[in-house]
Amino acid sequence: MKRITLLALALGLGLSARAQEVTYALPNTVFTVKVSIEQTQFFAGPYAAYAKKFLNMDVRQEDGATCSLVGAEIIAGTEADQKALYTCDAENASFLALSAQGLVALQNKADAPSTPWRFLPPASARFDGSITSPQREETRITYKILQTDNGEVQVPVEHKAKAAKSEEDKAAEAAETLLSLRRERLNIISGNTDATYSGEALGAAIRELDRLEAEYMALFCGQNVSGTIEAAFDVIPDPELKHQRYLAFRLTDDGPVPDGVKGVPYYIELEPEPLAFPGEDDKKSKVKSNSIHFRIPAVCKVRFTRDGQRLLETRSLVYQLGKESFFTPNK
Numbered sequence: 001m002k003r004i005t006l007l008a009l010a011l012g013l014g015l016s017a018r019a020q021e022v023t024y025a026l027p028n029t030v031f032t033v034k035v036s037i038e039q040t041q042f043f044a045g046p047y048a049a050y051a052k053k054f055l056n057m058d059v060r061q062e063d064g065a066t067c068s069l070v071g072a073e074i075i076a077g078t079e080a081d082q083k084a085l086y087t088c089d090a091e092n093a094s095f096l097a098l099s100a101q102g103l104v105a106l107q108n109k110a111d112a113p114s115t116p117w118r119f120l121p122p123a124s125a126r127f128d129g130s131i132t133s134p135q136r137e138e139t140r141i142t143y144k145i146l147q148t149d150n151g152e153v154q155v156p157v158e159h160k161a162k163a164a165k166s167e168e169d170k171a172a173e174a175a176e177t178l179l180s181l182r183r184e185r186l187n188i189i190s191g192n193t194d195a196t197y198s199g200e201a202l203g204a205a206i207r208e209l210d211r212l213e214a215e216y217m218a219l220f221c222g223q224n225v226s227g228t229i230e231a232a233f234d235v236i237p238d239p240e241l242k243h244q245r246y247l248a249f250r251l252t253d254d255g256p257v258p259d260g261v262k263g264v265p266y267y268i269e270l271e272p273e274p275l276a277f278p279g280e281d282d283k284k285s286k287v288k289s290n291s292i293h294f295r296i297p298a299v300c301k302v303r304f305t306r307d308g309q310r311l312l313e314t315r316s317l318v319y320q321l322g323k324e325s326f327f328t329p330n331k
Contacts, residue, residue: 070253
């Protein structure tokens with residue numbers, strides 16, 4: 001009994017209710033589609049509404065996102081088919097070592113662990129163009145009444161006060177700074193300046209002006225923030241389907257999503273090669289209680305497609321699309 005138990009554990013099998021039997025499962029093929037998605041999120045500039053007025057530019061004024069597929073990989077794994085469980089005598093369990101050649105499944109999943117969904121954290125844009133001060137100085141006039149020999153006289157009195165700048169005020173100041181940077185760069189390049197720049201100093205000055213201009217332009221034109229989404233989806237072929245075409249996932253502007261959400265569909269398509277297996281009907285009647293069942297896998301072309309366009313193609317063995325048979329060990 002101890003020897004039988006150790007043999008069952010070594011094969012990754014479970015003992016059945018009867019001590020002299022072990023239970024095994026026929027294999028299923030599972031395809032894991034691993035994809036890399038590049039997502040670009042656009043953040044409109046805080047002064048986009050004033051770009052036309054102050055810079056005579058038409059710019060995008062609404063946030064948005066786009067996604068595109070940049071990489072894909074199809075990985076074929078094996079798992080036990082829980083709908084095809086059989087038992088055999090423990091003394092014949094050594095035949096189960098042929099599982100790698102299509103006999104039985106000894107593992108619950110492919111060797112590599114499944115890839116979890118990984119989505120990017122919420123992105124944000126940083127606008128570094130600065131305004132000199134968030135406040136502006138206003139001159140306000142009030143009238144003070146003075147008593148004179150001829151009666152009362154209103155005398156204007158000026159007061160200096162601070163007031164918060166409106167968005168339009170800030171946009172106007174940013175636009176003026178941007179135009180000033182461009183004038184300064186032109187003056188340096190053309191030599192129309194009191195300062196003298198040469199060699200590395202000239203290059204450093206131009207680079208700094210370019211950096212500042214880019215910061216202020218972003219306030220009007222906005223920014224793009226890009227990142228990569230890694231995701232994995234499992235596809236399990238069904239031998240009952242006439243057309244071997246399976247939806248892997250759909251791609252939206254927010255990233256890849258499973259079925260049920262609108263988006264661009266990506267498919268896995270299988271094309272099995274003919275499998276000659278003569279005498280099948282004659283063998284079915286000869287199945288005995290101690291027979292060992294196994295599957296002969298079908299060789300399939302595996303395609304990853306979008307809108308009928310072939311993006312990736314490989315060949316793989318698919319157990320459940322092949323043939324099931326058996327043999328009876330000689331005692």
